[in-house]
Amino acid sequence: MKILNMFNYVFTIVLTLTIFDQVNAQEKKPNIVLIYVDDLGYGDLGINGAIGVKTPNVDKLAANGINFTDAHAAAATCTPSRYSLLTGQYAFRNKAAIIDGDAPLIIDTEMRTLPDMLKDAGYTTGVVGKWHLGLGDGNVNWNDVVKPGPKEVGFDYSFLIPATGDRVPTVFMENQKVVGLEPADPIKVSYNLQLDGYPIGTERPELLKQHTDSQHLGSITNGISRIGYMSGGQSALWVDEKIPFVLTEKAKDFIEVNKANPFFLFFSLHDIHQPRIANVKFVEASQMGPRGDVIAQMDWCVGEVMKKLLDLGISEDTLIIFTSDNGPILDDGYLDYARELVGAHKPGGIYKGSKYSVFEAGTRMPTIVSWPKIVKPGTSNALLSQVDIYASLASLVGVKLSKVDAPDSQNLIDAWLGKSTKGRTILLEEAYAFGLRMGNYKYIMPKVNATIPEWLIKKFVDPGFSSKAQLFDLKADPSEEYNIAHLHPDLVNKMQKELNSILAGRK
Incomplete structure (x- = not known):
């Protein structure tokens, strides 16, 4: 009898631990x-x-x-x-x-x-x-810890390209401080005034690995001219x-x-x-x-x-x-x-x-x-x-x-x-115009000024601008070639109302 009771006791413990392990495994949060x-x-x-x-x-x-x-x-x-x-x-x-x-x-x-x-x-x-x-409060000192940044919006650790590869400063930042910076060679950055630092794309095109448009003819680092101007930080420049x-x-x-x-x-x-x-x-x-x-x-x-x-x-x-x-x-x-x-x-x-x-x-x-x-x-x-x-x-x-x-x-x-x-059921598409998806239907809101700016033309981009409502059935026309807005005025009105609601902050 004692042996049977002991067996039941051990069995209960094993079963409890097994169930606990299974529940614990189910509740374990995944890495993301x-x-x-x-x-x-x-x-x-x-x-x-x-x-x-x-x-x-x-x-x-x-x-x-x-x-x-x-x-x-x-x-x-x-x-x-x-x-x-x-x-x-x-x-x-x-x-x-x-x-x-x-x-x-x-x-x-x-x-x-x-x-x-x-x-x-x-x-x-x-x-x-x-x-x-963005980084900092509008008056960034690139030679110190830059605040606010990723830490202030929830990241325990950060290793950053501060903006993009085509913009200065062309340095890495770890936990909001420039990596490899020498104090004797402080960084300055400007998007308005040319700085006495690195060569400029407009002046030294022979230094460029890739030629570029006028927007990117600022400071040259590593043979690439960028948007904006930069001086200092030679030891910190990325390759x-x-x-x-x-x-x-x-x-x-x-x-x-x-x-x-x-x-x-x-x-x-x-x-x-x-x-x-x-x-x-x-x-x-x-x-x-x-x-x-x-x-x-x-x-x-x-x-x-x-x-x-x-x-x-x-x-x-x-x-x-x-x-x-x-x-x-x-x-x-x-x-x-x-x-x-x-x-x-x-x-x-x-x-x-x-x-x-x-x-x-x-x-x-x-x-x-x-x-x-x-x-x-x-x-x-x-x-x-x-x-x-x-x-x-x-x-x-x-x-x-x-x-x-x-x-x-x-x-x-x-x-x-x-x-x-x-x-x-409804999805907003935001560009330089607003689009709305409702199932297979795609609506593009008219623009008062539908003129395509020169900078988009130079990039061979069709932004989708029109002074008229545009409606597409993506199931039949996934390439958005045939505007059927005139065939479905009620649907156009419904989708415009939905879009208005989103833009007004009601959804």
Whole structure:
């Protein structure tokens, strides 16, 4: 009898521990890696039909996860998209636009951001790569710790390109301080006055590795002329060809240091933004010249992060979201013959438009979600926006948002994880015009002044401007060739009312 009781006692303990372990495993929060590529078009991946370049690592990520066919950036340009991603708020509400490299931080430090929310859930948070959301308070001293910045909006660790590769200052910043700066050679930056520092593109064109338009003819560093002027900081200057290696190593270091506990890594690549300066390892890796080569370079960076997660034994417990900040652009100022060498490749896939454009390719992004333990491989046509990542991840990690948090973000976690194909019923597309998706219908709001500015013409961009309402049935006409607004006046009015409601802040 005593033996039987002892057996029952041991059995009960074992069963209790087993159940506890199972519940604990279910409640364990995944690591989250958000890989944010720059200027990558929907059609720029092998999985989406790329021609002339191979992306084996990203394709593998898609093969083991979900490839989304109708997921969107919140805007067709970088700063607005990044703002919306991190705040859960449409960029137009804060008049967020592409900013200079010396602009102040555009995120209100009183707002709770995506990394703030994840910190509340016990995550260690880090950002590595392109920032372009402003730094400081408008009077930046680049020779000291620059505040406010990533730390003040929720990131425990940061290693940044302060703005973009085509803007000064051309230095890395770690935890908001310039890396490798010599005190005797202080940095100065100006976007208004020419500084006595580095050669200027207008004066020394013979020094340039790539010729460029008039916008980028400021200070020359590493053979590239940039937007803006800079002096000092010689020991801290980056080498463009080494940027992908530096950023990838920092991303891997962050993963290594934080492998034991849940972490959030915002890995914001510079590729494939201009200037497209491929490392020799990737020169002629494609048939499309520098733009194709840096797509291959980007793919390598993604592969290195995937390999690191696998080597550490945490890939099964890591949610990876791979996407881009806005649509593709062939000619964005630097002469790298992307237009001449594109061949049969279609950067936006079957979709019309580009970066800066309200047409579909401006915001419809290559988007892949992988979480081996939870996500089943496949394809999803759910209509999704990056502005919803905030509320969706909050639901995933069990954080309840207040009414003022992420005001434009919707909890669509089931769609992001492939458990449902039900996404948004209405989706805003923000460019230099406003578009609205409602199912397969796409509406573009008329502009009072529909004249295309010269700077967009020079970039061969069709921004989608019209003084008349535009309506497209994307199921029948995915390339937005046939305006059917005159055939559906009631639908046009309905969609304009929905758009008015969003713009007025009622949705």
